[in-house]
Amino acid sequence: MQRGKILQPDTQRIAAAIDALEPYMVRTLSDFVAAQSPSGAEQPAARYIEQAWRELGLAPERILLDDAALKALPLYACPCGPDDGRYNLLARHVPAAPGGRSVLFNGHIDVVPTGPAAMWSRPPYEPAVVDGWLYGRGSGDMKAGIVCAMAAYKALLDMGLRPAGTVGFNAVLNEEDTGAGTLATLNALSRATARARLEDFDAVIIPEPFGEAMLRAQVGVCWMFVDLTGKPAHVAYMGSGVNPIEAGIAVMADLKELEAQWNAPEHRHPAFADQPHPINFNLGRIEGGEWNSSVPCTCTLGIRFSFYPDMTPEAARDIVAARVRATVARLNPALTVQLRWQGQFAPGCEFDLDAPAMRALAAAHEKATGQAPAKLACTATTDARHFRLMTDLPVTCYGPEARNIHGIDESVSIASMKRVATAMAQFIVDWCGVAPAPR
Ligand SMILES: [Zn+2]
Structure with missing residues (x-):
């Protein structure tokens, strides 16, 4: 040396x-x-x-x-x-x-x-x-x-x-x-x-x-909390109530359709062309209800969704928020919904x-x-x-x-x-x- x-x-x-x-x-x-x-x-x-x-x-x-x-x-x-x-x-x-x-x-x-x-x-x-x-x-x-x-x-x-x-x-x-x-x-x-x-x-x-x-x-990721309020009632008169937990399930089912659209091969970002399912909308938490025999008062969903690098978090948020509000409006005018944006907001x-x-x-x-x-x-x-x-x-x-x-x-x-x-x-x-x- x-x-x-x-x-x-x-x-x-x-x-x-x-x-x-x-x-x-x-x-x-x-x-x-x-x-x-x-x-x-x-x-x-x-x-x-x-x-x-x-x-x-x-x-x-x-x-x-x-x-x-x-x-x-x-x-x-x-x-x-x-x-x-x-x-x-x-x-x-x-x-x-x-x-x-x-x-x-x-x-x-x-x-x-x-x-x-x-x-x-x-x-x-x-x-x-x-x-x-x-x-x-x-x-x-x-x-x-x-x-x-x-x-x-x-x-x-x-x-x-x-x-x-x-x-x-x-x-x-x-x-x-x-x-x-x-x-x-x-x-x-x-x-x-x-x-x-x-x-x-x-x-x-x-x-x-x-x-x-x-x-x-890497994909962009947002967290969203959906706070739903319905109309509680005795289950004997269920028809007079409005169930926010069932509304939450409908909200998620609609978002799964959006997830499927974003995963469709013709919508894929080129960096993710080889991934079988790059976009994932996950219902990670659900909270709500008080009693098996009562139509519940409230339901909160904790959702994580993703989007491609060519979309900003703000744009993804606006699309998802509009879908959630439209679903809730379609279900029952007695439902109220508030969206909270806490946690991931990542391009x-x-x-x-x-x-x-x-x-x-x-x-x-x-x-x-x-x-x-x-x-x-x-x-x-x-x-x-x-x-x-x-x-x-x-x-x-x-x-x-x-x-x-x-x-x-x-x-x-x-x-x-x-x-x-x-x-x-x-x-x-x-x-x-x-x-x-x-x-
Ligand atoms: Zn890690």
């Missing part, structure tokens, strides 16, 4: 360093999953990750969630709960000498509700490894991806190397309901209220569990995977796995939209294979985590460069 020249580690050496970190990855992910963090109450996981990053030699700073400061921003969505003093965590490795290119790993620490614990094979917050899969709520979506990025960084440290560019880690709240967490960090980065700056970063990777594919497009978008950083990530994946990564058009939203629509930074999602996310017995493949961590470390080597650790 020449004086002053660093021998770049080859992929085999990186993979071996990641392999040695399997116990670290399993332990870290298990503790991270056990630190319960449903959207709106993520503090246990935030405290856990703050400590885990300190152990990597990083100095995480807290980015406070402040709804009032986000209201004027373009991707703002009305929150489903209070700020409650909650915070994102932002940390970065800063190189000894400036010069290398940089990357930000952005991941959400919030998770969706578990559903009845009795439906799980084992308690959802007591992680366990079975046949190479780590089980628990949030294991796949997306605590594993955050752990992959940590392992990639740690592997380089363990090899006596330091990234030659900035490597950032951003752990955010509320990805599952509004995207407010990533919005808060972007706001802090661009308004210089964080120690880091937006200019510190050249590329963004969001390690969502998309089976080692790179995200090339769809496409991502430029030909940007140099994205090509470098694809090449790193190929070195780690022997295959070019698949390119995914996602039928859900991700925080990648914030970087795509509010900054010039190239961004994609790239993370491990998971099963049953948002379902029962969620799990993530440990072998896939190691491949992703290897590719991430390789990406840091290729994109940021590495230098020997100072003696």
